[in-house]
Amino acid sequence: ILDRVRNKELRSKIVSAEExxxxxxxGMNVATSGFTPSGYVKAVPTALAKRMEKxxxxxNLWTGASTGAEEDGAxxxxxxxxxxxxxxxxxxxxNRVNSGDVDYIDMHLSESAQFARYGYxxxxxxxxxxxACAITEEGNxxxxxxxxxxxxxxxxxxxxxxxxxxxxPLELEGMHDVYVPLDPPHRLPIPIVKPNDRIGTPYIPCNPxxxxxxxxxxxxxxxxxxxxxxxNSKHMSHFITDLxxxxxxxxxxxxxxxxxxxxxxxxxNAVIHGFVESDLKDLSVYTEVIQDGMLDLIDAGKLSxxxxxxxxxxxxxxxxxxxxxxxYRKHLVLRPEEISNSPEVARRIxxxxxxxxxxxxxxxxxxxxxxxxxxxxxxxxxxxxxxxxAYLTIFCTGSTAKDGKISSIVPFxxxxxHTEHDVDVIVTEQGxxxxxxxxxxxxxxxxxxxxxxxxxxxxxxxxxxxxxxxTKHAQTPHLLNEALSWHQKFVETGSMK
Amino acid sequence: ILDRVRNKELRSKIVSAEExxxxxxxGMNVATSGFTPSGYVKAVPTALAKRMEKxxxxxNLWTGASTGAEEDGAxxxxxxxxxxxxxxxxxxxxNRVNSGDVDYIDMHLSESAQFARYGYxxxxxxxxxxxACAITEEGNxxxxxxxxxxxxxxxxxxxxxxxxxxxxPLELEGMHDVYVPLDPPHRLPIPIVKPNDRIGTPYIPCNPxxxxxxxxxxxxxxxxxxxxxxxNSKHMSHFITDLxxxxxxxxxxxxxxxxxxxxxxxxxNAVIHGFVESDLKDLSVYTEVIQDGMLDLIDAGKLSxxxxxxxxxxxxxxxxxxxxxxxYRKHLVLRPEEISNSPEVARRIxxxxxxxxxxxxxxxxxxxxxxxxxxxxxxxxxxxxxxxxAYLTIFCTGSTAKDGKISSIVPFxxxxxHTEHDVDVIVTEQGxxxxxxxxxxxxxxxxxxxxxxxxxxxxxxxxxxxxxxxTKHAQTPHLLNEALSWHQKFVETGSMK
Ligand SMILES: CC(C)(COP(=O)(O)OP(=O)(O)OC[C@H]1O[C@@H](n2cnc3c(N)ncnc32)[C@H](O)[C@@H]1OP(=O)(O)O)[C@@H](O)C(=O)NCCC(=O)NCCS
Ligand SMILES: CC(C)(COP(=O)(O)OP(=O)(O)OC[C@H]1O[C@@H](n2cnc3c(N)ncnc32)[C@H](O)[C@@H]1OP(=O)(O)O)[C@@H](O)C(=O)NCCC(=O)NCCS
Numbered sequence: 001i002l003d004r005v006r007n008k009e010l011r012s013k014i015v016s017a018e019e020x021x022x023x024x025x026x027g028m029n030v031a032t033s034g035f036t037p038s039g040y041v042k043a044v045p046t047a048l049a050k051r052m053e054k055x056x057x058x059x060n061l062w063t064g065a066s067t068g069a070e071e072d073g074a075x076x077x078x079x080x081x082x083x084x085x086x087x088x089x090x091x092x093x094x095n096r097v098n099s100g101d102v103d104y105i106d107m108h109l110s111e112s113a114q115f116a117r118y119g120y121x122x123x124x125x126x127x128x129x130x131x132a133c134a135i136t137e138e139g140n141x142x143x144x145x146x147x148x149x150x151x152x153x154x155x156x157x158x159x160x161x162x163x164x165x166x167x168x169p170l171e172l173e174g175m176h177d178v179y180v181p182l183d184p185p186h187r188l189p190i191p192i193v194k195p196n197d198r199i200g201t202p203y204i205p206c207n208p209x210x211x212x213x214x215x216x217x218x219x220x221x222x223x224x225x226x227x228x229x230x231x232n233s234k235h236m237s238h239f240i241t242d243l244x245x246x247x248x249x250x251x252x253x254x255x256x257x258x259x260x261x262x263x264x265x266x267x268x269n270a271v272i273h274g275f276v277e278s279d280l281k282d283l284s285v286y287t288e289v290i291q292d293g294m295l296d297l298i299d300a301g302k303l304s305x306x307x308x309x310x311x312x313x314x315x316x317x318x319x320x321x322x323x324x325x326x327x328y329r330k331h332l333v334l335r336p337e338e339i340s341n342s343p344e345v346a347r348r349i350x351x352x353x354x355x356x357x358x359x360x361x362x363x364x365x366x367x368x369x370x371x372x373x374x375x376x377x378x379x380x381x382x383x384x385x386x387x388x389x390a391y392l393t394i395f396c397t398g399s400t401a402k403d404g405k406i407s408s409i410v411p412f413x414x415x416x417x418h419t420e421h422d423v424d425v426i427v428t429e430q431g432x433x434x435x436x437x438x439x440x441x442x443x444x445x446x447x448x449x450x451x452x453x454x455x456x457x458x459x460x461x462x463x464x465x466x467x468x469x470x471t472k473h474a475q476t477p478h479l480l481n482e483a484l485s486w487h488q489k490f491v492e493t494g495s496m497k
Numbered sequence: 498i499l500d501r502v503r504n505k506e507l508r509s510k511i512v513s514a515e516e517x518x519x520x521x522x523x524g525m526n527v528a529t530s531g532f533t534p535s536g537y538v539k540a541v542p543t544a545l546a547k548r549m550e551k552x553x554x555x556x557n558l559w560t561g562a563s564t565g566a567e568e569d570g571a572x573x574x575x576x577x578x579x580x581x582x583x584x585x586x587x588x589x590x591x592n593r594v595n596s597g598d599v600d601y602i603d604m605h606l607s608e609s610a611q612f613a614r615y616g617y618x619x620x621x622x623x624x625x626x627x628x629a630c631a632i633t634e635e636g637n638x639x640x641x642x643x644x645x646x647x648x649x650x651x652x653x654x655x656x657x658x659x660x661x662x663x664x665x666p667l668e669l670e671g672m673h674d675v676y677v678p679l680d681p682p683h684r685l686p687i688p689i690v691k692p693n694d695r696i697g698t699p700y701i702p703c704n705p706x707x708x709x710x711x712x713x714x715x716x717x718x719x720x721x722x723x724x725x726x727x728x729n730s731k732h733m734s735h736f737i738t739d740l741x742x743x744x745x746x747x748x749x750x751x752x753x754x755x756x757x758x759x760x761x762x763x764x765x766n767a768v769i770h771g772f773v774e775s776d777l778k779d780l781s782v783y784t785e786v787i788q789d790g791m792l793d794l795i796d797a798g799k800l801s802x803x804x805x806x807x808x809x810x811x812x813x814x815x816x817x818x819x820x821x822x823x824x825y826r827k828h829l830v831l832r833p834e835e836i837s838n839s840p841e842v843a844r845r846i847x848x849x850x851x852x853x854x855x856x857x858x859x860x861x862x863x864x865x866x867x868x869x870x871x872x873x874x875x876x877x878x879x880x881x882x883x884x885x886x887a888y889l890t891i892f893c894t895g896s897t898a899k900d901g902k903i904s905s906i907v908p909f910x911x912x913x914x915h916t917e918h919d920v921d922v923i924v925t926e927q928g929x930x931x932x933x934x935x936x937x938x939x940x941x942x943x944x945x946x947x948x949x950x951x952x953x954x955x956x957x958x959x960x961x962x963x964x965x966x967x968t969k970h971a972q973t974p975h976l977l978n979e980a981l982s983w984h985q986k987f988v989e990t991g992s993m994k
Contacts, residue, residue, distance in 0.1 A: 083934075100970025103936035108885075108918055118888070119749050120921070120933040184755055184847025184888055189686035252616050258681055343886060344841035350681025365913065373980070374964075376972035380918055388605075388885060389840060391615070391681055412981075415973065416862065416913040421605055421877055424617075436617040437580075439600035467871075473597025475873035476912065480985040483870070484909075488977040 001164045001216045004134040013214045017043035020129075020161050020213040024048055026057035027082070028126040031116070031153035034071060035064035035310035035337065036089075036264065036289055037224060039146030041129045041163050042070040043217040049074035058082035062116060062125070064148015064309065064337055065109060065288075065381060066090065068222045076102070085121060086112035087379040098375045106369060106379040109288070110341035113152035117183055128157035130204075131217070133168045139208025140201075143176050144168040145221055145318075146310035147334045151178045151204045160210045163217040171325045174202050176334045192345050195259050195286045196305040196333065226269055226292055226314040232429040233270035236396045239432040240271050240354065241278055243425065247392070259286035261346070261386045262293075263355035264312065267396050269293045271354055276300045286351050288340055288382045290332065292317035298331050307333050309340035341385040350391035355383040357397040357418075359408045360426050360451070362444040362464055363476055364435050366395050366418035372487050373414025380417050387422045399428035399453035405495040407456035409447060411463045412483035426451050440476045441468065455497065498661045498713045501631040510711045514540035517626075517658050517710040521545055523554035524579070525623040528613070528650035531568060532561035532807035532834065533586075533761065533786055534721060536643030538626045538660050539567040540714040546571035555579035559613060559622070561645015561806070561834055562606060562785075562878060563587065565719045573599070582618060583609035584876040595872045603866060603876040606785070607838035610649035614680055625654035627701075628714070630665045636705025637698075640673050641665040642718055642815075643807035644831045648675045648701045657707045660714045668822045671699050673831045689842050692756050692783045693802040693830065723789060723811040726767045729926040733764055733893045734771035736929040737851065740922065742775075744889070756783035758843070758883045759790075760852035761809065764893050766790045768851055773797045783848050785837055785879045787829065789814035795828050804830050806837035838882040847888035852880040854894040854915075856905045857923050857948070859941040859961055860973055861932050863892050863915035869984050870911025877914050884919045896925035896950035902992040904953035906944060908960045909980035923948050937973045938965065952994065 005011050021044050024030060034040025040063070048059075052075070061081050066072065066089035075081050076093035079101055086107040088094065096102040107115065115121055130150050133142040143150055144165055154160055179200030181187050191199050247253040257280060262268040272293030275283065285294055285306035292313045297303035311334065313321055321328055339345065346353075357366045358377060368383050369376060387393045395418070397408045408428065420440060426433045431450035435443045448460045467477035486496045502508050518541050521527060531537025537560070545556075549572070558578050563569065563586035572578050573590035576598055583604040585591065593599040604612065612618055627647050630639040640647055641662055651657055676697030678684050688696050744750040754777060759765040769790030772780065782791055782803035789810045794800035808831065810818055818825055836842065843850075854863045855874060865880050866873060884890045892915070894905045905925070917937060923930045928947035932940045945957045964974035983993045 083936075085934075098969075098971045100938065100965075103939060104972060105934060105936055106918065106972075115933070119747070122934050184845065185691070185751060187845045187847070188690060189688060189841075189845065191686060193685060194682070250616070254682060343844060344686075347840060348681065348684045348686065350684070370973055373975050373977060374968045374971040374973055384885075384916075384918060388881075414975075414977065417916055417918070419881075419914055419916065421603065421881060421914070436612070437582075437602060437619050439580075439602055441597065442600060468597075471871045472595075474595045474871040475601060475603075476867055476871055478870050478911075480870060480911065480981045480988065484977045484980055491977065 001166055004164050004166065005214060006137045007135055007139050007208055010135055010139060010208055010211060010214060013211060015213045015215060017047035017215050020044050020215045021047035021051055023212065024059060024127060029060045029062060029123050031062040031125040031128045031157065032071065033064065033130040033143065033146065033148055033150040034067035035146035035148035036066055036312040037068035038221050038310045038312050039131050039144040040067035040071045041131050042068065042219040043163050043215050044129050044161060045071040046074055049078050049080060052078040052080040062121065064146060064150065070219060087381050089378045094376060104376060108380060108384045109337050109382040110343060110385040113149040113338045114183065117152060117156055125153050125157040127159045127161060128153040129161045129163065130154060131163045131165050133170055133172050134164065135162060136203060139206050139211060140203035141206050142173045142203050144172055147176055147336050148309060149337060151336050152180050154204050154206050155180055157210065159212045160206060161213045161215065162211055163215045165217045167218055167220045169322055169325055171329065175329055175332060176202050178204050178336065179339055180336060181338065190339060190342055190344055194349060195284045195307040198333065221318065223312060223315055223318050227266045229270045229273060232398050233267045235429040236267055236427050237271045237274035239427050240394060241274055243432060256280065256282040258350045258352055258391050259284045261287040261351040261353045263383060264289050265356055267356050268354060272297065275302060286349055295320060295328065298328060303331060305331055307335060307340065309335055309337045341382040343385055343389045346386055347389040351386055352392050353386035353390035354394045354396065355387060357395040359410050359413055360395060360397060361410050361413040362447050362460060363440040364420040364423045364426065364443045364447065365413045365416045366423055367413040367415045368417040370415035372491055384418060387418045392424050393422060394425040394427060395423055396427045399430045399451060404455060405497065406490060407453060407486065407496050409452040409456065409460060410486050412478060414484060414487045498663055501661050502711060503634045504632055504636050504705055507632055507636060507705055507708060507711060510708060512710045512712060514544035514712050517541050517712045518544035518548055520709065521556060521624060526557045526559060526620050528559040528622040528625045528654065529568065530561065530627040530640065530643065530645060530647040531564035532643035532645035533563055533809040534565035535718050535807045535809050536628050536641040537564035537568045538628050539565065539716040540660050540712050541626050541658060542568040543571055546575050546577060549575040549577040559618065561643060561647065567716060584878050586875045591873060601873060605877060605881045606834050606879040607840060607882040610646040610835045611680065614649060614653055622650050622654040624656045624658060625650040626658045626660065627651060628660045628662050630667055630669050631661065632659060633700060636703050636708060637700035638703050639670045639700050641669055644673055644833050645806055646834060648833050649677050651701050651703050652677055654707065656709045657703060658710045658712065659708055660712045662714045664715055664717045666819055666822055668826065672826055672829060673699050675701050675833065676836055677833060678835065687836060687839055687841050691846060692781045692804040695830065718815065720809060720812055720815050723766055724763045726770065729895050730764045730767035732926040733924050734768045736924050737768050737891060738771055738775055740929060753777065753779040755847045755849050755888050756781045758784040758848040758850045760880060761786050762853055764853050765851060769794065772799060783846055792817060792825065795825060800828060802828055804832060804837065806832055806834045838879040840882055840886045843883055844886040848883060849889050850883035850887035851891045851893065852884060854892040856907050856910055857892060857894060858907050858910040859944050859957060860937040861917040861920045861923065861940045861944065862910045862913045863920055864910040864912045865914040867912035869988055881915060884915045889921055890919060891922040891924060892920055893924045896927045896948060901952060902994065903987060904950060904983065904993050906949040906953065906957060907983050909975060911981060911984045
């Protein structure tokens with residue numbers, strides 16, 4: 001790795017992962033790179049987990065978002081995490097979160113770096129561990145496949161451990177745009193007015209004296225495979241494309257739309273992929289995560305520019321990206337998540353926000369995080385940053401879950417992450433409900449009619465009508481003793497039917 | 498009023514309120530000035546309501562926020578409103594909203610003007626009716642005691658009716674800073690970095706040809722009286738002052754704090770007034786509504802500058818303001834609500850957001866709008882704009898309501914306007930719960946211990962403990978068949994006990 005540590009003096013700090021992991025003390029706030037299973041640290045947490053196996057203790061783990069198995073998975077397996085923020089998707093960690101072993105703070109991603117800086121998370125960063133392509137002569141750090149909160153963590157940390165990952169191509173250099181805002185009362189406008197504006201440096205500024213250890217790593221990003229694009233996703237994708245085409249026709253959007261934001265997962269990917277076959281062109285993206293669909297759009301010549309904080313394609317997508325990196329680079333930039341998810345920028349440029357819900361209620365509230373109101377699935381991630389500030393806010397969900405036993409359209413969400421005030425459009429494979437400018441009672445009719453599954457539609461309509469008459473047509477009719485009974489029934493019987 | 502209509506040609510358009518009101522057709526989108534009972538229109542809606550009494554029909558009414566009795570009250574009384582956005586506080590209108598007579602669209606105030614411009618509210622502005630101090634030579638409009646959405650409505654309207662209110666002092670001229678952002682993809686950064694930055698014009702630009710009628714008006718703003726500052730409010734005010742002093746001590750805030758935002762009502766006013774007796778100085782305010790407490794702070798030499806969208810003091814406060822307007826003016830500016838409530842600006846300058854809740858649940862979700870989950874009280878107003886983007890987000894509520902029969906701390910909010918992701922601190926007269934950096938289960942302990950009323954504390958603790966054990970310590974423990982049972986009990990028996 002010597003050629004990647006361009007500052008010669010720093011080469012003396014190259015140590016094994018075990019040696020670096022030995023530095024970490026119980027109770028430390030350990031802040032790492034990583035956003036989705038991209039650009040996360042691999043060697044040091046693997047060594048740390050091994051150490052914890054013999055000598056049990058816990059740390060607080062702060063990251064950009066979710067990470068890979070070598071980080072969240074390994075540390076959760078040995079019960080080595082006390083507090084975790086701001087997002088996770090790992091099965092082992094999820095189990096720890098839902099059994100009281102881990103205190104999980106589920107946050108808007110745009111706020112995670114600043115809340116750490118403000119001192120709200122309990123102390124400062126004791127050690128930052130970050131994956132790098134290379135370290136420059138000046139000691140600055142070239143990130144890899146994600147930006148996340150890395151720059152802010154490095155800035156805040158007294159001690160930095162760098163994992164230089166030799167599997168990450170050096171061509172990533174120049175793809176990042178690093179900008180950490182000042183904190184109030186000194187903060188200035190973020191000067192982005194279009195997705196391809198560059199406002200920072202291509203590296204993470206770092207005083208080389210802060211770098212305590214450099215650890216070589218040759219483990220690849222273990223990104224998540226994408227499923228086949230199924231019929232349900234195709235239906236949702238069509239409903240959304242039709243809606244956007246109509247917005248253009250009605251003069252409510254320009255012919256090349258506005259910058260697209262799309263959540264993670266199969267539906268989001270299907271929607272983006274769906275544009276490949278559309279007549280749209282000169283599209284742009286301002287989002288968190290760059291997935292395969294966006295590479296498809298670049299290949300099809302339809303996407304002029306995509307701004308994100310992480311490259312999170314499938315394993316095949318990542319290979320494709322690496323093979324043609326020089327071409328893709330021209331169309332991509334990776335920014336810190338406080339910029340990729342900035343409410344200021346999202347509202348200014350007017351993103352079209354498309355995210356996935358676990359469930360929606362008949363009045364347009366959305367649950368993104370909790371199964372049956374109690375168990376954490378993943379977290380809110382950036383969905384709130386975008387949903388609140390978008391030009392148009394769309395949530396997708398299958399109309400049912402668990403083989404049709406659960407209706408994803410319910411009388412009352414068992415947890416609410418996005419309120420009725422933040423949701424413009426709901427889409428299921430059944431259809432699309434356009435809620436703009438409607439009062440709750442009018443929204444209920446749209447959602448039940450267009451989005452509910454036929455198996456549940458009569459039950460929902462019956463609930464709404466009885467609630468409407470019992471409350472004498474109040475603003476938001478509910479029968480409080482029935483509102484959560486569908487969930488209760490599922491918990492007791494395994495079905496909402 | 499001739500001297501107030503400085504453009505001589507426009508003087509020919511002076512007509513009676515009845516004549517102007519006759520222009521309005523059934524189903525029109527009528528957009529007016531007004532934010533709280535300040536700067537709303539009075540003569541034309543009064544005449545319109547009289548006309549509707551004889552000849553029943555409905556209009557859609559868009560405003561800045563709530564208005565006075567001559568507007569919302571009069572039109573609601575004759576059932577003359579079909580759709581209403583974005584906020585209301587009038588009793589007659591509230592009854593119409595909760596009986597299905599009015600479709601009420603309860604929105605984040607920062608979004609109300611742009612959603613109208615985007616075409617999301619159903620058509621454009623058919624006629625704008627706005628209260629003015631004066632009309633300039635160029636035909637531009639000098640607003641009165643509120644800015645609200647007036648500038649954007651005038652820009653969007655084909656036809657403008659101006660009510661020149663001779664009770665509004667001409668010294669108001671120069672107190673406004675009018676800036677209407679461009680819409681995406683053309684929007685630029687809002688260049689405010691501190692509360693006293695001026696970025697626009699002191700008048701509402703208006704092509705004189707758009708002005709169809711000018712109506713003289715001599716009815717004063719009927720602002721709302723403030724109650725005595727009661728003991729509960731004093732307790733909450735002390736808890737908040739202590740918290741903020743501690744933030745300064747811990748180095749998390751500068752010695753003069755950060756710009757204060759405070760909601761409407763007695764508690765909010767008490768908190769602001771509470772600073773008069775503190776050691777704090779050189780304070781600033783970036784808020785919606787300027788209330789008596791802020792005049793007190795100016796008098797005490799402690800408030801250097803306050804930015805808002807409406808002057809909404811009590812009747813005595815308004816008199817006080819008018820009497821000393823030349824002095825107060827130096828410390829005040831009124832901006833359009835898309836600027837006063839801008840998420841971009843609120844996050845950049847880092848406001849301290851203090852708003853009032855109807856109820857909070859044990860995990861930190863907040864209900865600002867619905868009584869027993871069904872009946873609309875007022876609306877979310879700007880609370881979401883600030884709560885989401887503040888440096889520190891505080892919600893206050895009395896621990897009980899209705900003579901102690903209702904606990905305002907509940908297992909599960911009957912409606913959610915601000916999610917667990919948006920709430921840092923909850924304050925009741927019992928104490929303060931600091932939720933920063935805590936997982937939901939830890940938050941529950943803080944909220945129950947510090948905020949609940951002793952009458953309900955054991956019941957809340959019992960709920961939490963049974964839910965925690967039933968869900969095996971899941972992220973957010975709930976017993977779904979009990980979660981809303983407190984509200985149901987109140988509906989059935991008149992008490993939660
Ligand atoms: C909501 C979210 C979980 C959906 O994920 P997905 O992979 O697209 O959807 P799936 O249909 O595979 O559902 C995931 C799981 O939730 C379950 N589920 C879905 N809807 C459900 C419902 N209404 N009730 C109960 N469980 C449900 C599925 O059965 C599946 O469970 P399994 O893993 O045990 O099979 C995911 O998008 C998410 O975490 N979103 C929040 C964060 C976010 O929006 N990030 C993007 C911001 S930029
Ligand atoms: C929440 C809000 C209604 C509180 O208003 P307030 O005047 O400070 O509080 P009050 O204690 O007088 O309560 C108002 C009413 O709600 C009732 N109430 C309060 N808490 C209640 C509860 N938990 N359950 C049922 N009713 C409750 C009160 O009894 C009172 O009813 P009444 O008018 O029939 O007497 C008000 O602040 C509001 O509308 N907020 C939302 C908008 C906002 O935050 N704007 C500022 C943004 S900048």
